[in-house]
Amino acid sequence: MAVGVLAMLGCGPQRAGKGTTPGGDGGAAASPSERAAIIAASDLPDTIAKPLPGDPMQVTVHRLSNGMTVYVSVDREKPRYLGWIGVRAGSRHDPADSTGLAHYLEHMLFKGTDEFGTLDPAAEAPHVERVRALYAELREVGDDAAKRARIFGEIDRETQAIATTAIPNELDRLYATMGVEGVNAFTSDEQTVYIGDVPSNRMEAWAALEIERFSDPVFRLFYPELEAVYEEKNLSLDDPDNRVWETMMKGLLPQHPYGAQTTIGESAHLKSPAYQDMVDYFERWYVPNNMAIVLAGDVDAKTALPLLERSFGQLEPKAVPTDLPGKVVPLSGRIAREVVAEGEEAVQIAWLTVPVSHADEPVIAVMDRLLDDEKVGLMNTQLELTQKLPEASSFSQSLREAGYFGVRGLARGGQSPAEVEQLLVGVIEKLRRGEFSEADIEAAKLHHSVDRKLRLEFTSARANEMMDAFVTHQQWDDVVARDARFAAVTKADVVRVANAYLGDDRVVVVRREGKPEVAKIDKPKITPVKIDPSRKSAFGKRIEAMPAAQLEPQWAVEGRDYAHRKLPAGDLIASRNVRNDLFTLEYRFDRGYRKEPLLCYALDLLELSGAKDRSAEQFQKQVYALGASVSTWCDAEHSSVSISGPDDKLEPVLALMDEWLAAPSFDGKTLSSLRDNTLSTRMDGMAEDRQLSSALDSFAKYERRSAWLRRPSNRALQRAQPNTLRKLISSFMDHRHRTLYFGPREADLVAKVVPRGKRHREVGEVEVKSYRRTAGPRVFFLHKEGAKANVRFVLPQGPLPRELRPNAELYSEYLSGSMSALVFQEIRESRGLAYSAYSVYDPGDRPRDASGLLGFMSTQADKTPVAVETFLELLRAPGVQGDRLAVAKASIDQRYRASRLEPRWINYWVIAWDDLGEPTDPRPAQWKRMAELGEVDLEAFAKRFADTDVIVAIVGDRSRVDLGALRKVAEVQEVKVEDLFSYGPFPAAPAEARPPAGASAPAPA
CATH class of the missing domain: 3.30.830.10 (Metalloenzyme, LuxS/M16 peptidase-like)
Structure with missing residues (x-):
């Protein structure tokens, strides 16, 4: 590649034989002595060739020739490893006038390089350079609306020119075909980290892709990606907990970047992002002697290090700027x-x-x-x-x-x-x-x-x-x-x-x-980017063609991985913990507040109570002193009591649990306080975004059968007496249940110790799930002031035949298996309609359950109608894109080959299989069938949604969401908050107490 093109495109650590820095010829490579001096000045950890005595992780620490640090911790549980690539640079290192920069740079490092992410780097180069210049111009015009609109219009046109050769999310698509999962990144105060969960047979391809990513990144499609960053900022402004945290940090560290700057960035800086500052930041901090590779899992330093040296070792070290300490000013008063x-x-x-x-x-x-x-x-x-x-x-953090x-x-x-x-x-x-x-x-x-x-x-x-x-x-x-x-x-x-x-x-x-007044970022108009999933770069084709030894899947086998035993009260499902001496024992009931309205309330009271003559504090400390814990859980259909700790303490902890359940120390004072706090929490929840979205979704799908409408009323809680609740607890174990044990003991030994209950009363079946019936498509709308709208969809179907479960799993992968899948790319990456969007087919938990295609997105309120219409068009699309289907099939195949069920969670998989009527692990048959499925099969499966009446639940601001436009999509039914909950009237709250004498009035944040 010509140096002139690199000056416009490339930005990154100099790589031997390739690349240079923007605005220059890259300079000569450092001499051996200069390299040694640079590395010595980089404050790097000592290397450790053999694990240290007493290190439970058995970590070794290594150094590549260019100063890049490599950490290795071996775990052979499954043929995968976590590959994390981290940089000692985060939002603490943002320039004070360009906050948010480290974070949006993290986003841009998924866009590709001069080798992948585009079909023609030379053709896009002048447009990329023009976008850079336009962003520099944008920072000069300030708040002049007309000039900003003109510049944004030109940026949009240049972006469209770049899109004609771009391959959006090629990185994620390549990883999907390799079976790499969890591809993501995060930025915090002191670090930016890029993560992936990689099959152990794909290290060579992973290293080749990652070294390319960090050698010559091209910040193409910057404009539409900022849409996602703006949405992320608006979401943070809508999040009260986030605003409390930022306010706290500014109070603690007002003159230090930890407190004075936020990771997402200040709104004023994001409105005029510093493209060139982003390039400079990458050049300054993303150098090998300021970076580390962390490998945890099925990997050996002996085989990994030569490979990493051949790939990442190509990066040229560079002196890291002095990281001047921020100013930590002692607090006063x-x-x-x-x-x-x-x-x-x-x-x-x-x-x-x-x-x-x-x-x-x-x-x-x-x-x-x-x-x-x-x-x-x-x-x-x-x-x-x-x-x-x-x-x-309480909480604590040391940076x-x-x-x-x-x-x-x-x-x-x-x-x-x-x-x-x-x-x-x-x-x-x-x-x-x-x-x-x-x-x-x-x-x-x-x-x-x-x-x-x-x-x-x-x-x-x-x-x-x-x-x-x-x-x-x-x-x-x-x-x-x-x-x-x-x-x-x-x-x-x-x-x-x-x-x-x-x-x-x-x-x-x-x-x-109160009602907050938070200024949101207005996002510029963006022309949708056309995405062609058939595009592949030459580099991408080479990565896909790299040979790798084929891994073979491993299925769960009864007798080896888990055991069933019949106990008087129901099945015991036991699996072995071969890693350590810890156990978890759970008694699980198909009995919740739908069948016994006050059961969950009684369990809440139990959590605050002691046993016999011991107070709650005395009882909990007795359990705690054994290194153990005891807890309960309850929802509409299920409840449980669990204990955990060192396995040699199982019997004494079990005895304490028995006392707790048989003779809980319930009293009227504790119940009265619990009632007051429960009612208060209920009232608060009726104003919280997440709870409102969940309740509306449940109401839209299930009508009066919504779990939120099955909860006991406020009046029922007020009338509940300690004796009534005590009886629910003392008889709790006398109902049929399943017992789950994970620990070091064999199942037969467990079966002698854990049986509980005397009468084993039948609890009845779990309610069969069925969706609301509507005469046509329906939107249920709940008004809540704010800049965003939470949107949930369901296209209801009847019970899913067993033979179609593989089709449903493959279709879910096709729609939303990765960031390169249909929904995310079309909703976020192409059109900028939502920060998050996904769709999945829910097959139901039991054979008679209704199934359905679900969807979710969080979008800017004024974009809601077009976002809903676009999402529905995708879900009802008549055909299947062959290139996307090929990626989905490859991804699922590699996932089954390289994944293993986590031993700690295998009992819950077995419960799910039991509920579906599967006598053994059903995944082998599903894997085989998915390999056989083609476009015709998936198109036939997708056709079932073409004429299905959709149910949509939207929580949004009526003044921002165009309900008239939504009515063109479906009938709109507005609901009230009180329609969603079974609580009924709340008692009048007592007047707020006066602040203590001498307390100063808080200043606004």
Whole structure:
């Protein structure tokens, strides 16, 4: 490729024999001595050829010749590995006048290079360069609306020219055909990380694709991708929890990028994005001696390192700019802030603490557990078990340059923020006074070790820990030693640290109920980009043609992977934990609040109660001291009680569970507090976006059979008495149930220990799912002010015949199996109609259940009618695109070959198969049948939706959503919030208490 073209297109670390930097000839490669000096100055971790003693992850750390660090943690559970590529650069490194840059650069690194993502890099080059120049011009014109409109119009035209040769999402399509899953990326304060879950036979292709991605990226289709970034920003502005967090961080660190800048970016900066700053940022930070590759799973350093050296080793090292520390200013006094949002009211308090490398960091981690862990932390016992607050929690974070510690309390109706703050501070004062025991600390340490074992069952936890070590500049031996430092913490340490950091100098953020006034980003008009799924680059074809040894699928086999045993109360399903000594035991009932309206309420009360003569705190601490936990779960159709912990403690924990269920210490005071908090939480939920969207969707689909309309009314809760609820609990185990055990023991040994219940009463069948019948297409619309609309679809069908389940699975993959699949590409990438969009076929949980094609998208409210119409056109499209189908089939084939059922979750797969009437693992037959399916088969399956009356549920703003335009698509029925819930009238809330004397009024955020 000519140097002149590279000057316009390429941007990235210099690669031996290829590439240069924008605006120059790239310069000569560094000499060996210069390379060595650059690498030595990059503050890289020491290499570790053999795992350190006492390292449960058995990590090795390696260095490529160009300074790129490689971490490896081997796990042979399945023939896959997580491949994470991380950069020590995030939003903390954004220029102060170009915030959000690291994040939208992350988006752009999915667009391809001069080798893939386009059919003709030379043809697109002048248009890419013109877009760069236009964005520079946009930053010069400020807020001049006419000039901005002209520039956006020209950017749109240049984008259309680029699209004539572009291959959108070729990266994701290539990964889909290879069986790579979870392709994504994330940006935070100190890092940007690109992730993939890769079949172990595809490392060579993965490395070839990733080195190309980071060598010569081309930021094509920048304009439509910004639409997604704008939507993401608007979603963050609509999220009260996000606004509370950002307000807290600005209060804590107003002069540091951690607090002064947000990862998504300031609206003013996003309106005029700095294209050239993005290029410069990539050049500055995306260099090999500032990057790490993390491999966790079925991989060996011996085979991986030579391959990585041949690929990533081509990148030229470059001096990394001095990462100047931000300014951390000590807090002075109580700094009050307020966030106005609909729904719940809450108080969040935070203090500055220490960075990750500080000696006090492990003490703060212990302190966090002492405050909030299971149900025995001070926050839990003092505030939640007593129901002084509906919810209370603590949190802690140590970054490279600063740290913070916080607590949060949810207010119930009529409870003032001042009272909530007072309760939270009261618990902190108990901590500062040392009102806890050494036994509490030892139990917290035991649970830390249990949690460590549990986390290491998952490669994602391993990858995350290794990447965190790299981006925070920690040596791996320090990471390994942290467990020992944690174990050495004493009560005196905690009291000292609590008094040192958790004092009067703090930030208090009040989330107050009200209608917020949040300015949203207005998005420019974008002409849809035409997408041709048949396009392939020459590079992409070479990647697809790379040879790889074929993996063979492994199915779940009864007797080897799990066991069924008949118990008096129902089936036992048991599977072995061969990784560690932990167990989980669950008693699962097909009985919820539909059959027994007050059952879930009784279980809620049980969670706040002790056993026999022990208080709730005493009982929970007794369980906690064993390294164990006990919990319940309940919904409309199901309920359960579960215990977990070290397997040698199974019998004593089981005995405690028996006491808890047989003789719960219910009392009127706890029930009264639970009732007040439940009613308050219900009222708050009726203003929350997620809950409203769920309730409307359920109402639209199931009418009066909606789960939200089956819940007991407020009056029923008010009338409930302790004795009535106690009887529901004492007889709980006397109903038929299934018992699920995952742990080290053999099934026959488990069967001797776990049977429970005396009478084994029948519970009846789970309700057969059936959808609402409508005379024509119907839109159910719920008004809620805001910039976005949440839209859900269903095209109802009858029960799905067993022989068509493979068709349904393949059709789901075809529609939304990846970012290169039909729905995401056409809705987001081509037209910019939604930030998120997907569709999947729901086959039902049981043979008699109705099935249906489901869809979801979150869109800008004023785009709702066209977005709905476009989505329906896709779902009802008469034909099947052969190229997309080929990708879907290849993706599913590779998934079945390279995936294995996680041992911890295999019991739940078996339950699902049992419910469907499958005596054995049904996947072998489905895999074989999907390989046989072709376009004709899938088109025949898709035709069933052509004339199906769609049901649409939309939560949006009536003033922004054109209901007249929606009526051209379907009949529109507006519903009220009270139509969606069974609660009925709420009691009048008490007047809000006055703030305590001397409390200052919070300043608006």
